[in-house]
Amino acid sequence: MSAFSAIDEEREIDRDEFTPGIEPQPTWCPGCGDFGVLKALKQAMPEVGRTPDETLLCTGIGCSGKLNSYFESYGFHTIHGRSLPVARAAKLANPGVEVIAAGGDGDGYGIGGNHFIHTARENHDMTYIVFNNEIFGLTKGQTSPTSPKGHKSKTQPSGSAKEPLRPLSLSLSAGASYIARTAAVNPNQAADIIAEAIEHDGFAHVDFLTQCPTWNKDAKQYVPYTDIQQSDDYDHDINDRREAAEMMYETETKLHEGEILTGRYYVDDDRPSYGQEKRAIGEMPEEPLAERYFDEDADWDRTYDLIDKHT
Numbered sequence: 001m002s003a004f005s006a007i008d009e010e011r012e013i014d015r016d017e018f019t020p021g022i023e024p025q026p027t028w029c030p031g032c033g034d035f036g037v038l039k040a041l042k043q044a045m046p047e048v049g050r051t052p053d054e055t056l057l058c059t060g061i062g063c064s065g066k067l068n069s070y071f072e073s074y075g076f077h078t079i080h081g082r083s084l085p086v087a088r089a090a091k092l093a094n095p096g097v098e099v100i101a102a103g104g105d106g107d108g109y110g111i112g113g114n115h116f117i118h119t120a121r122e123n124h125d126m127t128y129i130v131f132n133n134e135i136f137g138l139t140k141g142q143t144s145p146t147s148p149k150g151h152k153s154k155t156q157p158s159g160s161a162k163e164p165l166r167p168l169s170l171s172l173s174a175g176a177s178y179i180a181r182t183a184a185v186n187p188n189q190a191a192d193i194i195a196e197a198i199e200h201d202g203f204a205h206v207d208f209l210t211q212c213p214t215w216n217k218d219a220k221q222y223v224p225y226t227d228i229q230q231s232d233d234y235d236h237d238i239n240d241r242r243e244a245a246e247m248m249y250e251t252e253t254k255l256h257e258g259e260i261l262t263g264r265y266y267v268d269d270d271r272p273s274y275g276q277e278k279r280a281i282g283e284m285p286e287e288p289l290a291e292r293y294f295d296e297d298a299d300w301d302r303t304y305d306l307i308d309k310h311t
C-alpha cells in the first residue's frame with residue numbers, strides 16, 4: 001500500500017468519528033431533508049470501514065454544499081457545479097482515498113450537468129450524492145432542473161413551462177455503473193444504499209430526495225414511499241440495463257404523479273473504472289501521482305516552477 005494513501009490498519013470505526021471536533025451547529029432549517037443525508041452518510045462509513053482521514057468529501061454550492069462543515073473528513077467545498085472535477089482529480093492522484101462528491105439538484109443537474117454526464121460516462125470511481133429537493137434552496141426557492149412542470153416560484157411565477165430532467169435515466173444513458181434513489185424519510189435504506197455506493201468500484205450515483213420545507217412547501221415530502229426491492233409489485237433485474245431503464249422511466253413518471261419509488265435501479269460490477277482502464281493501457285503509474293509532490297527527485301514541473309518560467 002502506498003505510503004501516501006491515508007489507509008489505516010483495520011479497526012472498529014464509530015460513526016461519531018465523523019462528527020467534527022468543534023461541532024458546528026447546522027444552519028439547515030428544521031425539518032430539512034439534508035439532515036437525513038448527513039445521518040445516512042455517518043451511518044454508512046463504519047459499515048464500509050473507512051475512517052475520516054481515509055475519506056475526501058467534495059461538495060458544490062447550496063444548502064447541500066454545507067455538508068462537509070458537519071462531516072469530519074478531508075473536505076473541499078468547491079464552487080457551484082464543480083464538485084465532480086475536483087473529486088475526479090483527487091481520486092486519480094490518490095486512488096487510495098475514498099472519494100465522495102455531493103451537491104444539490106441545481107448544482108449537479110444544472111450548472112454542473114456536463115461534469116455529471118462525463119464523470120458517469122468515464123465511470124470514475126467515486127460516490128456522487130445529489131440532494132434532490134427539486135429547487136434551488138440556498139438562493140430561496142428558484143426553479144431547478146428537477147422542479148415539476150407547472151411549479152411556481154419567484155423565477156417562474158406562472159409556473160415552470162419545462163419538463164423536469166430525469167436524473168436516473170440520464171445517469172444510466174451517460175454510463176454510471178451504480179444508480180439508486182433514496183429519500184431522507186427512509187434513513188435505513190439511505191444508509192444501506194450509501195454504503196453500497198461507496199463500496200462499488202466505479203461511478204455510483206445516488207439521487208437522494210430531500211424535502212425543503214422552507215421554499216418548496218407545495219412539494220411532496222416524499223412520504224409514503226415504496227422500496228422497489230421490498231415490494232411484490234416490482235422485480236426488475238438490476239444488472240439488466242434495459243430493465244433498469246424501464247424501471248427508472250416508470251419511477252420518474254410516477255414521482256410527479258405523487259407516487260414515490262426508491263431503491264437500487266442499476267448495478268454493473270464488471271465495468272472497469274476510469275483509473276483501471278488508464279492503468280491497463282499504461283497511461284497511469286501504479287504509484288499515486290500525488291506522491292510525486294513529496295518526492296524531491298521526481299522529474300516533473302511544480303506549479304510554481306511553471307509560473308516562474310512564464311513570467
Ligand SMILES: Cc1ncc(C[n+]2csc(CCOP(=O)(O)OP(=O)(O)O)c2C)c(N)n1
Nearest residue numbers: 061062063064080104105106107136137138
Ligand atoms: C456560478 C454561480 N452561479 C450562481 C450561484 C448562486 N447559487 C448559489 S447556490 C445556488 C443554487 C443551489 O441549488 P441546489 O444546487 O439545488 O442546492 P440546494 O441549495 O437546493 O441544496 C445558486 C444558483 C453561485 N454561487 N455560483
Ligand code: SF4
Nearest residue numbers: 028029032063137212
Ligand atoms: S432552505 Fe430548504 S434546503 Fe435549505 S436548509 Fe432550509 S429547508 Fe433545507
Ligand SMILES: [Mg+2]
Nearest residue numbers: 104105135137
Ligand atoms: Mg436543490
